[in-house]
Amino acid sequence: MSAGHHHHLYLDRASLIHRLPPQCKIAAVVLFVTAVVTTPRGSWWPYAVYVLALGAVAAAGRVPAPTILRRMIIETPFVLFAVILPFASPGPKTDVLGLTLSATGLESAGILLAKGTLGVVASILLAATTQPRDLLLGLQRLHMPQLLVQIMTFMFRYIEVVLGEMNRMRVARESRGFDARHVGHLKVVAQSAGALFIRCYERGERVHLAMLSRGYTGRLPVFADARSSTGQWAMAALLPLVAVATTVAAWATL
Amino acid sequence: MHVPDGFIDAPLSVVGGVIATVGVGVCLRGARRELDEKTAPLAGLVAAFVFALQMLNFPVALGTSGHLLGGTLAAVLVGPYTGALCVTVVLTVQALFFADGGTTALGINITTMAIVTTVVGYGIVVLLRALLPARPASVVPAAFVGALISVPASALAFVGFYALGGTTGLSLGGVLVAMVGVHVLVGIGEAVITALTVGSVVTVRPDLVYATRSYEQPLEIRHTEQAA
Structure with missing residues (x-):
């Protein structure tokens, strides 16, 4: 953000x-x-x-x-x-x-x-x-607990990552002719969800390390x-x- | 369903808020044991993931649609306390920012969708894990059953709130049958997606699944005999 x-x-x-x-x-x-x-x-x-x-x-x-x-x-x-x-x-x-x-x-x-x-x-x-x-x-100023603020910060940061990966995987599925039509296709979608999680975690890990190396301590910096x-x-x-x-x-x- | 503003009367919304505050307080204490510096971003990712999953609405019966709640999934991946906090964060953002679920009904929504689902779902996972063979793959069927039951349990909690403070005057039996009926179906979808997601994560990165921690072997260092 x-x-x-x-x-x-x-x-x-x-x-x-x-x-x-x-x-x-x-x-x-x-x-x-x-x-x-x-x-x-x-x-x-x-x-x-x-x-x-x-x-x-x-x-x-x-x-x-x-x-x-x-x-x-x-x-x-x-x-x-x-x-x-x-x-x-x-x-x-x-x-x-x-x-x-x-x-x-x-x-x-x-x-x-x-x-x-x-x-x-x-x-x-x-x-x-x-x-x-x-x-x-x-x-944060209304004193919402720090841990919740932290989870929310990462959530906002990762939504873009998750949506980006999700879109990429959808394009990959569709370019191979996949078209979700009936309940049997739920399995493919759910397996993609598992793969999505791992791919996002691995990207998220890199994002977090990059943040730590730039001095992130868990609190949001207040610029203005x-x-x-x-x-x-x-x-x-x-x-x-x-x-x-x-x-x-x-x-x-x- | 995310309860909108004005659906449950004000006194009971306050009761819901108090229950949610106490529940979140307990989770904040418990999460300190589950989270370390490395897992804080994992909690954020799980929240983002649950958020994305909740955007997938799938049609149920009679023109209604349901979406995943994700409580059991979050609890299995990051632990019950942190899992409940993740869903709480998702619900708060949805209420304040996406207008999905009322701001004054947030306490009720957190109680039914974050606390009840993780308590019931993870409770069942722990119970079944004790009965199933002691290996990481056992978490998958346990998560399936946990998710399956957690969704109607959440609907039941909602009906409980409705019985005490509903403002719409519908017959309680009708609401009970409709809510629990629809959510048994939603629960099946939730169970399939939870089990398959947990299954693929357990296969590739079992270290990312909190519920498999009890199977972790302590690192054993074997020394080779030094040649004299």
């Missing part, structure tokens, strides 16, 4: 959000999502406030809406699940467009979709405005002074503050 390695999720912009220290952004996302999740059942207006708040963050971070929408495809599994709910839930039935649906199921599906989607968009905004290396630094000021924390706190105030108001007016 040294200079020149740009992650495909990261949008290289110069914005207010990009400049915020990573630890402030991580804390803001976690608090925001927590506030969203604790929104009481039965009030719908808070979700509009959350959407507006995230929209403001996206605008400030210059993350375009099409990018966010495209990346929301990750939530497909639980959208499918939410679609099943109105049909499968017990309780009183209502008629919607000629279909007999469970009223509680419909409500649950709506809440699940709203809360889940807001969580997904918050993560998308974090990833689009923070480099993986800064994310690691942020987690990325300590966070009170002003930056105050700005990052805006999003969770809005969300917490909304949740509290929703509970109060219930």
Whole structure:
């Protein structure tokens, strides 16, 4: 993740959000999502406030809406699940467009979709405005245990190695006429997984030795002074503050 | 399935977070015995590997799809404590960065997918290893069974959380049958891939497989008779 390695999720912009220290952004996302999740059942207006708040963050971070929408495809599994709910839930039935649906199921599906989607968009905004290396630094400053930071550092470093080797082996398989069609082909794929592991380990070993010989001690070097000021924390706190105030108001007016 | 935000209610998400924190704390202590300077990058590689494997979704029944969890594989390769930490790291990165699995549900996801899979999977591996002939190749069938059972066990843990704090009002029996049913099938795929991966690593580099360490022979140095 040294200079020149740009992650495909990261949008290289110069914005207010990009400049915020990573630890402030991580804390803001976690608090925001927590506030969203604790929104009481039965009030719908808070979700509009959350959407507006995230929209403001996206605008400030210059993350375009099409990018966010495209990346929301990750939530497909639980959208499918939410679609099943109105049909499968017990309780009183209502008629919607000629279909007999469970009223509680419909409500649950709506809440699940709203809360889940807001969580997904918050993560998308974090990833689009923070480099993986800064994310690691942020987690390190938030006192995530050193061993976890170290494993995560190596993981980010090796993902490229694993994906590169994986691609090379796929090209090799396909150029020999392999085409995974039925379950019997699982064996070939799994054997490739074993070979992949050994090849990656041997390359990874060389990477690690190269790092050690350049003075790696297990901690990430901090190049720029990325300590966070009170002003930056105050700005990052805006999003969770809005969300917490909304949740509290929703509970109060219930 | 990675539990999204809002699927399990807030109090139980906190309970999940507490269980996960305690579990990860235990693993951090235990991992100190398993890891040395040489194996720290191995743990990172296993995490990257599990991450890559989790991107392979394969279709199960009725339009749902499952992906590998990798807990047993990680535990067999780098040891149970470090293995659980590897999966924890993968889940954290996926939640924070790839929006896969909710941030507030992270504790529940770590409990079901990192802790339950490694405890159950590695427990079975240790048990079977004691019954099978004492040679490195025995780890392969043990890993197969461990992976096979660890996935439905993880689904069962999820259903447990759902029973106590589910927000969607589906009947518990239905969720139980659907989750465990689907994950028995996912478990078969997981078992095949885990066993074949461990098998090929054991054949070529048995020194990289933690679960074969108990078979290691101490280095024996024989001296030739010195000619007088």
